[in-house]
Amino acid sequence: MATAGAGAGVVKEKANASGEGRTSFVEGWEFMQTLGEGAYGEVKLAVCKESGDCVAVKIVTVDGGKEGLTHESLRKEVCILKMLRHTNVIKFFGQRTQGSTYYLLLEYADGGELFDRIEPDLGMEPGLAHHFFLQLLNGVEYLHSRGVAHRDIKPENILLDGVDTVKISDFGLSTVFRHMGKERKLSRRCGTPPYIAPEVHAGLDYSAEPADIWSCGIVLVAMLAGELPWDAPTSGCAEYCEWCAQNFFFPPWTKISNEPLALLKKVLRHAPSKRYTMDQIKSHVWSRKTYAVVDQVAEEGVSPTSSRHGRHSSRLVIDSSPRYADRDNSDIPSSLPVGREGVDGGGGGEVGVAVESFTQPSRYDELVISTQVPCTPGATETPVQRLTLRLTRFYTASPCQKVWTRLQQVMKKFSYDVRISPDKVSLVVSTTDKRSQPLVFKASIYGLRSDLLLVDFRRSSGDGIEFKKIFKKVRDQCQDIIVKPP
Template identity: 30%
Template sequence: MSSRGGGGSGSTAASRIRVGRYELGRTIGEGNFAKVKFARNFETGVNVAIKILDKEKVLKNKMIGQIKREISTMKLIRHPNVIRLYEVMASKAKIYIVMEFVNGGELFDKIGSKGKLKEDEARKYFQQLINAVDYCHSRGVFHRDLKPENLLLDSTGVLKVSDFGLSALAQQVREDGLLHTTCGTPNYVAPEVILNKGYDGAKADLWSCGVILFVLMAGYLPFEEPNLVDLYKKITKADFNNPPWFSTSAKKLINRILDPNPEKRITIAELIENEWFKKGYKQPTFEQADVNIDDIDAIFDESGNLENLVVERRQEQTATPVAMNAFELISTSQGLNLSSLFEKQMGLVKRRTRFTSKCPANEIIAKIEQTASPLGFDVTKNNYKLKLQGEKKGRKGQLSVSTEIFEVAPSVHMVELRKAGGDTLEFHKFYKELSTGLKDIVWRSEDDPKEKA
């Protein structure tokens, strides 16, 4: 079964791209150096996510070390609460990292839709997070960018840690036994990382876990200031207050995790014995696997050895919007609940958003272009895909937005906008401004299911 089907409005069959044993589908995420595509193993029928990297960009930006590290890390980790890496392939121009496809959404989405979680539910996710982090540390791997956006849920609600792009293997530790690279997301980063005097990766990861636990139960961050200097001052002093609805035992535990002195901070071994943590705790069961990472160098082999290279086989692209069948539609949703495509989620800052329209595809494209240009965005078109590039430089560089139009039924199109680069909050602000100009063509929006033209 193809991950992209045909049909509707007289459109021809959608173009199919195959790499090795996988058929590629829609883009589900992208950044400066990689795209992540939904794909299907046509031999087994298993759904996967494939991270595709451009070799030339990787080499040009001296990213080989980081990419090898990410792949090595993911191969070393085999745990039920960590995204699984199945295999790595390479063509002459690209690297394909085949990973487990998780379709329950981000844990961040759950906080956004509920405001905050009840203590028992928060504890359940926190226990799974600690199981994953503890296992990573036992394999000599430190994540270094733990935050709700990097915690995914599968369709049964099991937590999966993702995004090892900033992880550090044990061999990167210097002679003083510490890591020295300042990285991570400011609100979640440990004080010792900010101070740039070297830090213990395990203790820094645990601090981030403590911030995550706080966010799960409070619905907001313990350390939040618009000014980075003020934010860092608060973090280094652990200047925060637990909300009154936290139980006494939860407050005590969070205070022990968010201790600005890493030497006094609770360890994971001590945490697992904590009474609040132990309530309803289940140890994970899984098979240990011997993993060889010696073959990773082969994907960067420039010696001309073509024996292990894969070829991207593609048919000519259709000149109509891609028709999205039910299988592909499910892949856009959280779990199997298709209503979440259009349900409102209050206060949620997401990296992608969608709306449906009953207007013709050409009219949708023209309207987006007409609305985006006055907002300071250059528009590049490629069939029924658009790239919107901001002219101004924001907090994390220029905002870049990818737009794609899918046909989900005769005379009904789904339009997806994804942040391809820049800041998520700026993307959210841009979409609000854009959607005002698109109100005439929107039938139903993810932000307002009652909105109709």
């Protein structure tokens, strides 16, 4: 991992062989690919050409027309990041500014986002959820000890490193609620509706710690059940009213075992004063439970010690509980790339070996490096492309034009709004999820070789679990053109 010194200097533009703009991030460092994007900017992977070290660079341009994004809010985020240094919090190495553009240098979490490990409607192994939840609690407890409230805890803002260590990220909505021993109530109504506490949603003055703890509880529900319990914790939401009436006999609660459900009943109490504290959560019988780690296995085709950074890189395998194992899992999970080993690339197949790949590339040396080119009708070949290994993708041997046509037909069938991206290499798809919240993603086609294409889907905004459900629907409509990769 690079040090803060890697960020010294300014961002320079230089042209590649084809004349297209390519960004060199200070001397010897280069932007290789986009890791994520949002309403106000994007996160790019910066790689040291000599050592292969990586940092994630959050690039945000302040635009006076964008509500809520100001120089002051970015400076506040930087000040908070500078305060923090913990195993379960993303590291901050430094920042640079160029006019109205800010470059925040952050630790590169090579395991992707937590939501990538959550299978829609299924969740994950309870032991793995237990592992991630306790780390999340440790990170949030540290934030609170520093007087910092996160205020937007959700799976998309929880990253993982190569050995499944939780890294809390995205402090754009964070604030300091305690300074010099003096604590203040918060009033800003912010966060993501399904995850925020009822007092925050109601617009009341609220205490920071119970509000963050509530969000941690919702993350636990998502991990254990693969779905969110409600649109928002309000009196107008039937699911939330049933919860408050102690009716737990419908999903997602029927998917959750007794011990974690008993804990959630204490964490998701409507009144903040009656909500479990960190100490009480950690003392609960489920929190103190020990799950057996069956193995730690490397990514497919990569030995545990083959990381370019020389560190062990692997994924946890936790002993399955009968309740989880008995769930209906006959369909291909959307988090498994169709066609990978153990998954039939034809029309539906059975799950064999569970193969993980991630929203962010797992390691620098695992980036797919080949002559991949954006594949659009009439597109010309570009220099070597670096494409992240992703969960939401599939392979096809069909002609590019046929794939583009099929994708547009499928999007039209589901009444999604589709437009060509400004760079003319992607389809930008806009829709709403089941909670009527905006959801935007991109579909891009890359040429792997003359007879094989990769169709890659990237979420731009919206709930990650809902995005994976939509990807699965689109993929199912394309089963007849999906093939196994080499």
